Amino acid sequence: MKQKGFLLLLFIGLIVLAACGTGEDSQEEQSTDNVSSQYWDEIKEAGEIVVGTSGTLYPTSFYNDEEKKELTGYDVEIMKEIANRLDLELSFETMGIDTMFASLKNGRVDLIINDIEVTEERKEQFSFSDPYKYSYTTMIVREEDHSGIDSLEDLEGKKAGGGATTVFSQIAEHYGAEVVTYGNATNDTYLRDVDNGRTDTVINDYYLQSLALEAFPEFNIVLHPDLRFHPTEQAIVMPEGSDTLTEKVNEVLNEMREDGTLTELSEQFFGGKDASKQPEEEVVEIEGLEL
Known part of the structure; x- marks a missing residue:
């Protein structure tokens, strides 16, 4: 009888532990889902996306007047189109490149765009869109x-x-x-x-x-x-783990590629050249360079 009672308690204990384990896994999955969607949810709720760029990098991000009233360029116009297609208001914060990544990490901006190259080191800290250049x-x-x-x-x-x-x-x-x-x-x-x-x-x-x-x-x-x-490949930089935001941005970029908008904007700012496609020139890879 004692042995049967012990086995019964052991069986019940295993069920309880299994249930606890399943609950923890579910909580972890739910937590991951929350992190991946929270950036997009916050942007959507605010109705605005805040973008970091330099405003000094011709022809991707620059002011076309001395009063610095109108920001334009290949990257800027791409971002304007993305915001429009996502039905969001758009505001830019201009800053140096060395400040942009810190501003993205501390939440001052939602994403950054400034002819930024995708590298392995950066991919460990941030999420990147598909290349637009x-x-x-x-x-x-x-x-x-x-x-x-x-x-x-x-x-x-x-x-x-x-x-x-x-x-x-x-x-x-x-x-x-x-x-x-x-x-x-x-x-x-x-x-x-x-x-x-x-x-x-x-x-x-x-x-x-x-x-x-x-x-x-x-x-x-x-x-x-x-x-x-x-x-090189240039892409939009977003916070690490912002999967939903990245998916939304990529959806629009793919639409812009398919309907010719990326090509049109590139030819407008790059002297008739299409930077949205792979270059045909022979280019040397640098060996031993870890980026």
Whole structure:
């Protein structure tokens, strides 16, 4: 009798433990679901999405008037279209690239868009949309001697202008260059310093560099004719775990790709070129660069 009673109590105990275990699993799943949807739920309830961008990066995010009243650019117009299709009001917070990621983490902005490259290190901390731009990396050098740079290895000992935490600065440092950092500076500041010898190069995106050169013909600088490296994908950055928000943004981006809106906006801001598609040029991958 005692043995039967013990077995009965043991059986009941196992049932209770199993029930408790199932409850904990359900709570964990529910908690995960809440985290993945809370960002979108809060944005939808507010009826507004707040976006971080620089406002100084031509032609993706810039002011088209001296009074800085109207923000435009490829990235900005993409974001305007996304907000419109999601039936949300839109406001921008302008800031330097080094501030954007911190602002996203502390909730000052809901997402950031500023020609930001998708990297493995960033994917560990943030969620990314599908790419809306494909490109590769080039460098601006002085026209008369290409700043003494014939290969990527020649960057050793040179000075490269850039933001402190950008991928382009990491590339410069990877090859032994000294990075001269700036705040939220406009393109003319970077280009002028290469022209006057304060720096030797600016490493950056092909499309952005090409148009920057066209905008400032007074500087004796060129895109390096022989160096095309580090293919890139640019995407919208959102808080880590914001699955529902990411899905909503991706749905709209896919619609914009299919109906030709991304191509139209790209051709408008990139001199008739379609940056929403993979480039056809041969581009060198950089070995040993961990991003």
